[in-house]
Amino acid sequence: MECYSLLRTDVPDLIDHLGAYGEIVAPHSKGDVSYSFEVVQDSNKVVLDYDRTLLPLKKMFLPPQEKLMDFSLKSLSYTPIKLHIKPRVFFAIHSYEMQSILRLDHSMLSGQAESNYLRRRKKSRFIGISFKPDEFHFSESVGIPIEEMEGFDLYLNEVDGDYQLYVLTKNGHSLIEGFEKIKTAEPEIAEDRKFNKKIRFHYNRLPQVFQYAYHSEIWAEVASRCVGCGSCTLTCPTCFCFDVKDEVTVTAESGMRQRSWDSCMLSTFAEIAGGENFREKTINRTRHRLYRKFKYITDEEGLPWCVGCGRCTAFCPAEISLPDILNDLINEDEKAQHHHQVMA
Amino acid sequence: MKRIQDVSEEEIKDLYYPTMCKVTKARQITSMEKWYELEMPASQDLGHGPGQFVEVSAFGIGEAPISISSSPSQKGSFELCIRQVGTLTNVLKNYGEGDSIGIRGPFGTGYPMESLLGKDILIIAGGIGLVPLRSLIHYVLDKREEFGRLIILYGAKNPSELLFKEELSDWEARDDVELHLTVDQADDTWTGNTGVITxxxxxxxxxxxxxxxxxxxPPIMYKFVIMSLKSKQLQDDHIYVSLERRMKCGVGKCGHCQINGVYCCQDGPVFNYSDIKPLREAL
Incomplete structure (x- = not known):
């Protein structure tokens, strides 16, 4: 693995150099306290130190709204939408975000492969960057260290205010070819990054906890605070559920079919024609969300489907904390185990 | 884990574009249900199995999952029977002979016909539940000698809601079909059994x-029917249920039809009862 040193002040030049490959998407400031992944217009505006963007990187592969077709109500026919995707470089991406894309890959390829996702995903390059965990990040607890480099072509590790650039793939190598502001360096380890938020059990014990947590009273407690707004799933980087709706123009002669992000936390999500609702109560829905992250797919794939970005917690208007729910379930599990031992 | 490298760009197939199918016959068969016969372009076969469904498109409204009501042994056309319960199905009511309807599919897992060969088939249909089961019934009737007894229990709220009345008379008249009908509420014309299907x-x-x-x-029916069958000592793995969920995309993506960790549109809608018994959201 090649390692180079790169001055912080030379990063905008690196971004400009990467522009030769294609469009660059990177974190930008949005207002005073928020960040957003946007297409780079000016490399000096890219933010290198950020906690998390409001919307995850999935929005670049599964847009919040996407037109699937135009149709005519006069001729009852439709015109497909042809996607033309430019090659894209995703710059300054945190390791949990990259891991969420690898999980989305799996979800989108399972069953019938999702065509538009794949087309957007195919020519992508990823450049990672290290970060300082805040009070919400807990990615280490779900098996994703800050320096996890899987999925990246290049990785920028901050050491003493400047960067070490790791070249991880052939694609990464071609991206920096001809860029002269880097010098060969010995890899160093940054020591000052600690996670404040932790899950008390190793993540591979969580499916076991969830095995017995279905009827826990913790769900009712969480549900009593949940306002059912769906922010947690919309900001979740591995959630991908959607709705499909038709919109008709005012002349009622034509329209378009569009899909948009949906949320299993919204009350009508599992409702069928005729009114039957298979997850009618908030408690059914809060539980479903966490089982999707720690049990159902995890049983099959051996990985939590939560990447510990902390978004669902940081952006929850009711201050519901996902790691706190996990730790409560773990405490309850331990008490039950202890009780069994005493009884035996 | 499935990885992006494992799929080449040439393999990518569009998932959301319907095939326009021509309505060759249509008939309002009750006050709530309309029956359609449809033809694929160039008279292709739909290629479905009993128990599968299609996504039906009405431009301007959207799509809805609809069970296929005809047997795959019927060539050149297929049939749907649609209850008018929502915006989309109420628009479809206006479609008739000569109109085109957008269809995606067939989707989902139907009945494992291979392992049903030689078996006695006990059909238990409540209300509109006869629509998907009719595909299975016709399949068995078309290959009658390959199966054992065909027992059909069918219940509706009242006599006027019974579907496919002519076919019911045909089945009644056959020696190789045991048909038992019931209605929740009888009227003056009704001489048969009154009471719920159990x-x-x-x-x-x-x-x-x-x-x-x-x-x-209907969702409420399954528990009681399964309890009755269990009291007759029928084993769990001899029971199949077809579950209704909001299968919006049909391809295991949109999430609306999830039953715990299972996508109803992929692993179902037909499930062996022994497989879904541990799923708490199933029945």
Missing amino acids: TLIPELDLNLNMTIAAITG
Whole structure:
């Protein structure tokens, strides 16, 4: 693995150099306290130190709204939408975000492969960057260290205010070819990054906890605070559920079919024609969300489907904390185990 | 884990574009349900199995999952029977002979016909549940000698809601079909059994090792029918249920049809009862 040193002040030049490959998407400031992944217009505006963007990187592969077709109500026919995707470089991406894309890959390829996702995903390059965990990040607890480099072509590790650039793939190598502001360096380890938020059990014990947590009273407690707004799933980087709706123009002669992000936390999500609702109560829905992250797919794939970005917690208007729910379930599990031992 | 490298760009297939199918016949068969016969372009076969469904498109409204009501042994056309319960199905009501309807599919897992060969087939249909089961019934009738007994229990709220009345008379008249009808509320014309569908089960004389039950009906029906079958000692893995969920995309993506960790549109809508028994959201 090649390692180079790169001055912080030379990063905008690196971004400009990467522009030769294609469009660059990177974190930008949005207002005073928020960040957003946007297409780079000016490399000096890219933010290198950020906690998390409001919307995850999935929005670049599964847009919040996407037109699937135009149709005519006069001729009852439709015109497909042809996607033309430019090659894209995703710059300054945190390791949990990259891991969420690898999980989305799996979800989108399972069953019938999702065509538009794949087309957007195919020519992508990823450049990672290290970060300082805040009070919400807990990615280490779900098996994703800050320096996890899987999925990246290049990785920028901050050491003493400047960067070490790791070249991880052939694609990464071609991206920096001809860029002269880097010098060969010995890899160093940054020591000052600690996670404040932790899950008390190793993540591979969580499916076991969830095995017995279905009827826990913790769900009712969480549900009593949940306002059912769906922010947690919309900001979740591995959630991908959607709705499909038709919109008709005012002349009622034509329209378009569009899909948009949906949320299993919204009350009508599992409702069928005729009114039957298979997850009618908030408690059914809060539980479903966490089982999707720690049990159902995890049983099959051996990985939590939560990447510990902390978004669902940081952006929850009711201050519901996902790691706190996990730790409560773990405490309850331990008490039950202890009780069994005493009884035996 | 499935990885992006494992799929080449040439393999990418579009998932959301319907095939326009021509309505060749259409008939309002009750006050709520309309029956359609449809033809694929160039008279291709839909290529479905009993128990599968399609996504039906009405431009301007959207799509809805609809069970296929005809048997795959019927060539050149397929049939749908649609209850008018929502915006989309109420628009479809206006479609008739000569109109085109957008269809995606067939989707989902239907009945495992290979392993049903030689078995006694016990159909238990409640209300509109007869629509998907009719595909299975016709399949068995078309290959009658390949199956054992065909027992059909069918219940509706009242006599006027009974679907496919002419076919019911045909089945009634056949020696190789055992048809038992019931209605919740009788009217003056009704001379048959009155009561919920489970009232038909105790009297059945079943060969337990040979019998496969296929149940479809309103959500409330399953628990009670399964309880009745269990009291007759029918084993869990001899019971199939077809479940209704909001299968919006049909391809295991949109999430609306999830039953715990299972996508109803992929692993179902037809499930072996022994497989879904541990799923708490299933029945």
